[in-house]
Amino acid sequence: MLTREGSIELSDITDLNQLKSELNHLPAVDVGDYISELPGERRAIAFRLLSKGCAIAVFEYLPTEIQEELIEALHDTQVCQIIEAMRPDDRVALFDELPAGVVKRLLPQLSPEERAATAIIIGYPEGTAGRVMTTEYVRLRQGLTVGEALAKIKQSDRDKETIYYAYVTDDSRKLMQVVSLRQLVFTLPDTPIQDIGSDRVIKVYTETSQEDVARQMQRYDLIAVPVVDREDRLVGIITIDDVVDILQEEATEDIQKLAGVASGEDSSLSSPWSKLQNRLPWLLGIMALYIGASSSIAPFQDTIAKIPVLAVIMPLFSNTGGAVGTQALTVTIRSLGVGEVTAADTLKILGKELLAGLGTALGLGLTMILLALIWTPPAERWVALVAGSVMAANSIVAVTLGTLLPIAFKQVNVDPALISGPLVTTLLDTIGFILFLSLITLSVNVWHL
């Protein structure tokens, strides 16, 4: 049974009859999880216990590796039944991952209809509305009555999510109106549908990015949105369950890119090799960039040899400056990401960030002076003053870079989340080190402090 926390307690796999009855009464996603966690050789056994309808539903919830494994383990007839019954968008996602040979074997065994639906979706680039849409929607011709429309919907009732809205098109499939099941149910059967349909259809285009689709649906609280081609002809719909997943993936990507995980697709359970590929190149890039920051210190080695307390203070303002920059950067990237602000708001955003930055600069500058006094010997107390001023200046630069860089990237259509925290930190360190060490050297050499 499904426990309150959502985990499953099932009979041991040795009692197959008992297990069969339990599995066929659980939600498909839970059965999917159960099968995924079984040892490899038992997965096909458990899967064969499922009734046909149940098997089809469960299959869509399995991770691609396990789908592949089952496709090899099951009879071709069973595989074909499952593939035929999948939603076209899920089928395309599976085909993307399967070896080309397997796809070639499976594709001709699909019905002509399903093959056509697959071909349509597979023709759109990844990450666009065309690729994530499903072609299973209810389309009504203009001129039907409410009664005829309901009969049509009843007959085409294939999928629970795609039935709450029906789309009205003209003879060339051009999208004209949207009508909800609710409206149809509570209107007299001989009313023409155009009398109750809404002309103000919110729609997306096949080439719209999946993120934009998700934002639109979130904005207008839609549970499905129609997808049209450039001629405004209806080609599919996107449902809210896909949008929830898209928003989640996108947030994960933003978070990971900020931390310098290249693909934004790492997870705790990814293979060590893919983790390494996602992270090492970027770390090496950061080290290469940091040659600049370190090289900016090198010419000042004499100064450091004379006043070694500098080496105690420098990491402190480098670490704090990086933190200031990362805060501004993160808030800006997220606000751009969720569509709360655009480049047009640059001055407004920068104004607010700089005002807050002034407060930050004051607070951190004063703290820096106090802290530096801990380590500076009496003759070098003036170093604390310089450190405080540089900390304050560095905070202002940090806020400015953290705010403007992502907006600039967005303007030239580069993903702002690529400017990760450590990248900004590296830039800030270079500026801070040069400023600090120059001022100190100047003080020593010119004013003989």
Next chain:
Amino acid sequence: MLTREGSIELSDITDLNQLKSELNHLPAVDVGDYISELPGERRAIAFRLLSKGCAIAVFEYLPTEIQEELIEALHDTQVCQIIEAMRPDDRVALFDELPAGVVKRLLPQLSPEERAATAIIIGYPEGTAGRVMTTEYVRLRQGLTVGEALAKIKQSDRDKETIYYAYVTDDSRKLMQVVSLRQLVFTLPDTPIQDIGSDRVIKVYTETSQEDVARQMQRYDLIAVPVVDREDRLVGIITIDDVVDILQEEATEDIQKLAGVASGEDSSLSSPWSKLQNRLPWLLGIMALYIGASSSIAPFQDTIAKIPVLAVIMPLFSNTGGAVGTQALTVTIRSLGVGEVTAADTLKILGKELLAGLGTALGLGLTMILLALIWTPPAERWVALVAGSVMAANSIVAVTLGTLLPIAFKQVNVDPALISGPLVTTLLDTIGFILFLSLITLSVNVWHL
């Protein structure tokens, strides 16, 4: 009209008749945006142009500050109409923000029904299912027929989102079954509803956290979920549009906390003062913590004075070590956050991270040696070897801390996202500096290198 990109082009506010007709034909969310962006004194003018139904819909999309402003600017009768018509969960969210005096004035003017609905929701703690649910749902008594059920639904049809499922309860409101509008529509009217309803109702409890509700709905692809109390009595439902917003807020919080923005509620457009409050205390905390890292350098000032190239190399491995730790930390926090892994997977996760970490340590250690050779004079080439080894060791420590800290925090029920990147960096720096400078000092003093 609504342009393809979703922005609005409206007539100038001086042509009020034209504007009125345009506003009343736009989606409520777009009108809300338009009004929000008007200068303060014009907002009430534009709002008064809206028809009653439109005004109610638009009001729910306005930010709380502007809702407050309009409540002051409009006639009490109009305010009461709007407040009365709001969904109870939105009304509670507004009351949370309004001055207590205004709430006291408005509450008695609500109808007894709506006042009761408000009181129920306001009684649950923020962030729980009870607080975000709506009490506007369709409840059917056991024993009705499909025809009677449809008549009941038609009569109680208040809100577009809450009608696609109806919930069947016994006389004590105990939740028994769920039935979809689709099932009702396509079943003969005299069928008893218990014959078509599903007993396998996925439900949440009033005290379930809003994040858990969101995960459950995402997992089971639901567009609404019933909320029950401890006695399994139906008290409300939560709809998918709220869940999309909850998931989004939660992702923003995770992202911002990682960057050390305290409340996780900062946005580019927050006031400078709230930005400062959200960020400065945390920066000061980081500086205070960093006293440890800097203090760990202080005793080695003699060594640095002798070998000033150390000050060139130290920031390089500190910066890179921090980046390694932040990567592991971010991936772990996000995987925990989306519920992909739990503490039970600790060993599996750590194994994978450490394997990847070994590769990282090797790559970064070797690179560190090469880079350090740029700056070290011939007599001090051995420093590069020590730097490389410490870089490698620091990478392993970074991966271990980045992986284990969030899991440990989660285990003791502290939000793992509180361990921000810079916090881990500070810890790593302290360890790295002590290790590096001790090894160097040892080499100088004991082996006289």
